[in-house]
Each structure stands twice: as C-alpha cells, then as structure tokens.
Amino acid sequence: MKAITANRLIDGEVIFWNQGQWVERFADAQIFGADDDAHAEAALDIAKGQPTVIVEPYFIDVEEAPTGGLAPVSYRERLRALGPTNLPHHGKQAEGGAAIEALLAATGHSRSTGRVNLIRRK
C-alpha cells in the first residue's frame, strides 16, 4: 500500500493526497493498494503538475499498524504525520485520537521506496 505526500508551498504544512484534494491528516489520505499502481502513478503525475500548491510530492509506503489502522512504514514519515517527539503538543499529534494512537503504536524505521528515490534524484 502507498500514499502520496508533499509539503504545502505557502506554509510548508505536511499534506496527503485524497481524490484530487490535499488533506492535512494522514488518516484522511487516499491509500493505493498494491494492485492500484496505475491510479497511484496517475495521481502523482497530477500532483507534480501543481507546483504553485505543493512542493516535492512523493510516494510513501503504508502498512497496517499493530493496534489497527494504517501507518507509514518509514519512521521519518510517521514523524511527519505526527510531529516532533520532543514536543508532543506540537504538530498533528496534538489533535490526539485513534488515528494518532495508531501512528504512535507503529514501530520500525525502514525508509519508504518513494522517499529513497527522491533522495537519489537530488
């Protein structure tokens, strides 16, 4: 499974793709299944065509979290979806709730393939 993420140009906010819209919560992100690559690639192409809205869209790998729900595979991406661990009242984690708990419960730190490709491209 994968999702598309980026930062919003005007304020840097971490955002996720959902059916042609950008949403701020990972829990609201559109999840593309393993057999849905064509749609995912098409969505990323549309995202890349929005340079005055977002910066650097890319795929992140997603898996089921241990406590249910979904979470990014990459620890880095979970931090983006949550906020910094030193100040738990900052960032998206401040909102709390089940979706945030699912992200917090996820473990492992492997990088997502999409992010690795982005780093290589740079």
Place this chain on the structure above:
Amino acid sequence: MYRYDVIDQEMVQDRAREFRIQVARRLAGEITEDQFKPLRLMNGLYLQLHAYMLRIAVPYGTLNGEKLRRLAHVARTYDKGYGHFTTRTNLQLHWIKLRDVPDILDQLAEVGLHAIQTSGNDIRNITADPHAGATADELDDPRIWAEVMRQWSTFHPEFSFLPRKFKIAVTAAVKDRAAVKVYDIGLAMRRGRNGELGFEVMVGGGLGRTPYLGSTIREFLPTRHLLSYLQAILRVYNRHGRRDNIWKARIKVLVASLGAEEFARQVEAEWEASDKEAVDLPDIELARIRAEFGREFETLAPRSTVFEARRESDPAFARFVRRNVHAHKIPGYAIVDVSLKVPGETPGDMSSEQMELVADLGERFSLDEVRINYEQNLILPHVKLDDLPEVYEALKGAGLATPNMGLISDIIACPGLDYCTLANARAIPVAQHIAERFADIDVAEGIGELKIRISGCINACGHHHVGHIGILGVDKKGEEFYQLTLGGSGAEDATLGQILGPALPANRVTDAVDALVDTFLKVREGEERFLDTFRRVGMAPFKEAVYAEAH
C-alpha cells in the same frame, strides 16, 4: 556593539524587499521550486519535515536587548513561541510559513537582523569567542575582526558561489571558546615579537563526514593584512575546490589532498601577487568599527559584600557562581552563563518569554549585551558582582539558572530527525534521557567537566566528533542506532574522538554513558576530567564496560 550605518541598514532592508518579490513570483508560478530554492536558501529559509525553518543570523553571537526582544516577538507571532539556538550561534525557527517570511524579514531588518548567508555556498555567519570584550585572557576584542570580516564577506560577489559553504571563527584568547580548529578558517590572535598583533591562520578544519582539525598555514599574519590574506585563501579554494562531488567540496578536502604545506605555498603566492591595499581595511575604517565595540565600565571594588554574603549563605547560589559565573577583565564585574540545558528539556530551545526576560536583564545589568555560545547557551557578559544575586533570582525564576555549565547535562544536540530532513536519527530525545539520568546536580558536579555532543547524522551539526563523549545517530538496517566516540575536544586541546565500538540501539545509549561514567570514576586520578582520564588510560576499559554484556 556594532550599530548598522545607513549602508548596512539599506542592505538588509533591500534584501528583505527583494525576497518579498521572489516569494510573490514563486507563489504566482513565475519561477519554479528549483529556481526558488537557491534564493530562499540564501535567505536562510529551508523546507524541513513539518514546516519551513528560518535560520536567523546572530553575527559573532552578539545581541542587544532590542534584537533579542525582536526575536522573541517574531517567534511568538510567526512561530510557536520559541526558538532554537544552534552550534553556529544562530537562531532557528522551526514552524515558519512561507507567506509570513517577507514580513518576518522586514521586522528583523528594522533592528539590523537578517538571515543573509545563513545557508548557501558562501561565507556563513562568522563566529567569535563569546567572552570577547569581557575576558582578561584576550589580546583584543575578536568581534572587531569578526565585524570586519562580516562587512567584507556580505554579498561578496567573488565568494557567493564557492564550491561549498565556508565558515570562519575567530578568537583572541588563550582559551578557545569558539572551536576555531574545526572551522574552514580558524583565526587565533597572537602577539608578534615586536609587540604587533596578528593571527595564527588555521585552514581546513571541519566536522561532517570527513572530520579534520585545521592546519596552521601561517603562524603570524599581521592583523592589518587579514582581508587580503583571506581573499588569497578563498581564491585558491575557489579555483581548486571540487565542485563535482558535494562530499569532497569543502576546503578541508582540498587542504588534505594538496597537503597543508602546498596549500600554504599557493596561498602565499596568490597573496604576494595580489593588490593588498585594495582589499585590506584602511586604518580609519578599522578605527570606526573598533569604536563601536568600546565599553565604559565603572570603577568598582573588586569585592562585593552583597555578592559575598549571598554566596556564603546560599549553597545553591554558590554552586551557580561556581559553574555559571566567570572572571571578568574589569574588577567588580562577572561573566554570567544563562543555561538552556534544563535536564529533560530540548538543548538550545528558548521561549519568547525567556528571551524577553534575558533581553531585560541584558539591558538592566549587562550594558545591553547578550551573547550566544556555540554550546547552545546564552551569556550576560558584563554583570556587576553587586547585581549577581538579583540576576540569579530572575534567571532561576525563568528556568535559566541550571548550574550545569560544562557538566554532563550541558549537552549539545542538533535538531535531528525530529525536525531535520537530513537526519538519520533523533538527537534531542537522546540528550533528554542522558540529562535526566544525570539530573542530580551533586552527581553531575562530582563527575566534573564532561562534554557530550550529539548529532542526528554524519553532517555533525551537533559536533559529535569533538565531544568528550560523541554520539552519532545512524540508520542501521532501518532502525535508529548510535555510534559513540570518546576523547574528542573542540577546545584549545582540540582532538577528534575515536570510535568506541559497534553502534548501539537507542535504548542502550544512556546506559552506555552511565557505564562510561562509572568506569571513569573508578580509574580517575585526582581531579581529572573525563577527557584527561581517557587520554591517560585509553579506550580499553571504557570499551570493556560498554560491551561487556556482548562478550
């Protein structure tokens, strides 16, 4: 401190106006992100994990009340009410919105602050001894020379597109509080045989992926030739520095590959061939800058009865004096450290309210001066001994009087993976856990000076290579691991740390530090520092202590 003249002021205001136009063009789609990125970086604006980060320059770590108060205002109005002081004595704001940056730069420019050359392949903010102008062990105020270099290097057309970023540090004291040996150029003032002042010029120091200590390429450069000699160094670097490989582009790699002797020969040849007078600062201009750093100190009794009485009656105050107060060159004054290292909190973070309090204390009690040191603490450089009890109370009330300067809980940590796009692992939580473990100040003081430096990646913003205990975050098979180094120092006895052994998982780091400290306390002789003991006994007992379980 140096006050901007009309030219300085117009420069920063023009730059703010220019960036406003650049932001508008980016938002309108007239320039691409690839075109905009170098422009925003030249104004200290990064895009990090959660938001934009604005790195605001604090030239040679010197602020006054007005500037610090403005930083507090900007942090409160446009960020989350706090800022993060860095090892480059800059202030980073981690939750900035692009749409606000033009207004922020305008507000900063009003008080002579800016973010110019806090990023990019140019000459970055120049750092200096944070005790400059206050310590008795200096030959001159190094900030005069830092200001000379600031003016020379700002928007320098020849050196705006170097192979890589370029950092200069200067000290004029015996004790190195500016880590000059790990800078691209480190300048240490010396007195020549005829009494003339000059600089020992060290080149090619640096941390990061390939750490080096600077090599001395000139034992004594008369101060009047500082700029022409810097120009010669930068020209040799600009000509031969590698632009094909970002990991080999710093001047340290050039100096290492050519050899310091050959590099020095080329610099001397370039210098001899140059028109020195066209570059070196005229005496009249130097005198103008020097006058800005002049200070009128009062004639005070060397002893203060108010101070002595409090020290004798209050052990906590006595400890604060022992750890956080330093001798001043003028009798009756003291240099006071403001600790940003409360155990459990984020090293270097400071709230807007704390900034305003220190701004107020600086204005009332420190001749309107506040300093930042590279160890992520602040300094009130000119406090009367008579005023120390009142200053202490005010700092204590704001959580700024932790008496741990130089101790195990006075940890440098970069923002790490909690904020930074480059990081492989977090640094702040590691610092928090270690500082909490050693939060008992009696224990910490018993251990004595022990400098822990933590970086979240090999770029080494947390100076781990020169920590007595250095901790480097690495990504090992997808997990946060930490590689420990021992025996580093960023002071006048600079050395690079040696790797202790295989990297440790996050949950073993604090225990490992504990084991290192236990070993130190067992084999310590007399009043040795951890670093002294390590140098005497070597790596073996420490390695055994940390990895014993694995055998």
